[in-house]
Amino acid sequence: MKTRLSVAAATLLALLASIVIFVQPAHAAVGLRISGGRLVEANGTPFIMRGVNHAHTWFTNETSSFANIKSLGANAVRVVLSNGVRWTRNDANDVRNVISLCKANRLICVLEVHDTTGYGEEGAAATLASAADYWISLASVLRGEENYVIINIGNEPFGNSGYQNWTSHTTSAVQRLRDAGFEHTIMVDAPNWGQDWTFTMRDNAQSVWNADPARNLVFSIHMYGVFDTAAEISDYLGRFRTAGLPIVVGEFGHNHSDGDPDEDAILSYTQQNGIGWLGWSWSGNGGGVEYLDLVNNFNVNSLTTWGQRLFNGTNGIRQTAREATIFSGTTPPPTTAPPTTAPPTTPPPTTPPPTTAPPTAPPPTTVPPTTPPPAGACSATYSVIGQWPGGFQGEVRVTAGGSALRGWRVTWTFSNGQTVSQAWNATITSSGSSVTATNVSYNGNLGSGQSTTFGFIGSWNGTNSVPPVACTAL
Incomplete structure (x- = not known):
């Protein structure tokens, strides 16, 4: 009788354990x-x-x-x-x-x-x-x-x-x-x-x-x-x-x-x-x-x-x-009004000195150049770095060809009504759908094969296709 009860009890415990294991949800990944x-x-x-x-x-x-x-x-x-x-x-x-x-x-x-x-x-x-x-x-x-x-x-x-x-x-x-x-x-x-x-x-x-x-x-x-x-x-x-x-x-x-x-x-x-x-x-x-x-x-x-x-x-x-x-795919909410607390008149210093001594993120959407740039020329690739409803961040990489550059100009034409509202590392002008970007003072000189990038914030509606770009050495 004792043996039978022990076996029965063990069977019951095993059954309960299996139920607990079955109904316990798997721990899902939460956030970062x-x-x-x-x-x-x-x-x-x-x-x-x-x-x-x-x-x-x-x-x-x-x-x-x-x-x-x-x-x-x-x-x-x-x-x-x-x-x-x-x-x-x-x-x-x-x-x-x-x-x-x-x-x-x-x-x-x-x-x-x-x-x-x-x-x-x-x-x-x-x-x-x-x-x-x-x-x-x-x-x-x-x-x-x-x-x-x-x-x-x-x-x-x-x-x-x-x-x-x-x-x-x-x-x-x-x-x-x-x-x-x-x-x-x-x-x-x-x-x-x-x-x-x-x-x-x-x-x-x-x-x-x-x-x-x-x-x-x-x-x-x-x-x-x-x-x-x-x-x-x-x-x-x-x-x-x-x-x-x-x-x-x-x-x-x-x-x-x-x-x-x-x-x-x-x-x-x-x-x-x-x-x-x-x-x-x-x-x-x-x-x-x-x-x-x-x-x-x-x-x-x-x-x-x-x-x-x-x-x-x-x-x-x-x-x-x-x-x-x-x-991705979210619309940034409006910036919250700043708090009214005033900063201190003298900020504290940063940290005092001591007394003694892979996988990567998915690449952006890019249109590569169709042919290698000739000597003295340059090439450019256009990337969409991030996108949200109505807006996006673009980046263009400029690469010198077989000879050094003293300056460069990149042009492209939007085909879906996109516009550029803000830019950095280049001077950008637009005429209708045509866009022209020229180097600024610190990134025009490129040695043979060297690259630099410039970026911008743009708007889009409906479609945000990647345009072909052209680079001209100045």
Whole structure:
């Protein structure tokens, strides 16, 4: 009898288990996520960040910056926020507005708490635990935005003291967010003012990754003076690639008080290996590092030398950014009115220096040249980079032939009533459906085989076919 009851009980338990397994739904992909060591969208399309940082918390009235950043070709923006420990707290309404501005301008939004900067060495810094508290308090704002928002728990969460606690503090913060129900991709910054010269993040990344039940983390390294050679850059990023762990360059500059980072090597290696990056920073730097501003005084028409390099240079935003597919076929809503809070009179400086030292996104629609360009000539290809009802972003790549160019002119004729409303990196004029684009002062000289790009915003209705283009050497 005991044996029969045991068998019956076991049979019943097995049946119940099978029912539970049968009715339990499979866990569907929610928003941005990590797959195969890469950041991908919910539909599986790889997303490679090509954007900038914006110091929103100190300049909350500069809301036009989101549209301006987008107009220069970026596909993402990392937004500086405060949880109220060191600076004025960005409340739920403000964060909701920031997310709205990102979505309106078709930018993936990376939100970060800056108050944690340099904890352990900077006495006023906040803990990662307090940053986690902040994100949890914003749960109602953040839930449902997994396709658009990445949560960067805390900026540079340790200085050059106490960084040995980075692994445990980071793991705890990640697990608290997961326990609170967050399914977003979470970004975690390195210690040592973000530059990880002790290799604490590099050597413990796997254990932090394993501790995330969602396996939806991306690691972020900040590259300033510690990364002043191509060998250091490729070695650090390459170790993450070899380990199959996702990595982005969350901040970097062309110069810094702790040394001269090799920005060309950063841009080259990340492009070759499908690694995302976010340059520091749009505008408003103080404390002696004003040279890190990408534009002067938040003026989109006044690029600095660093801004020209990052947006328009080789492997820069213009050449490499691809808009997230989540925005395809959607109409951007109107920009929300900016909040009334005034910025501080003196913005805080950027991060202090340390004391010591793939699959790619689908290609745009392109019409290739029919024949190779002869010596002294040029060729051009026209691409639709992004499109939404009534509007689109176009890009044209100009390539020199067998001899150097001193200038170029590209022409095409729209066949479906399209018009150009805004352009960059070229002077564009239109006469009816005919369009003429000529080089500007800094991109007319091209060596043999070299290329440059220019872009524009246009309108369309009904059909947006790709026109053939012609290039003439000047």
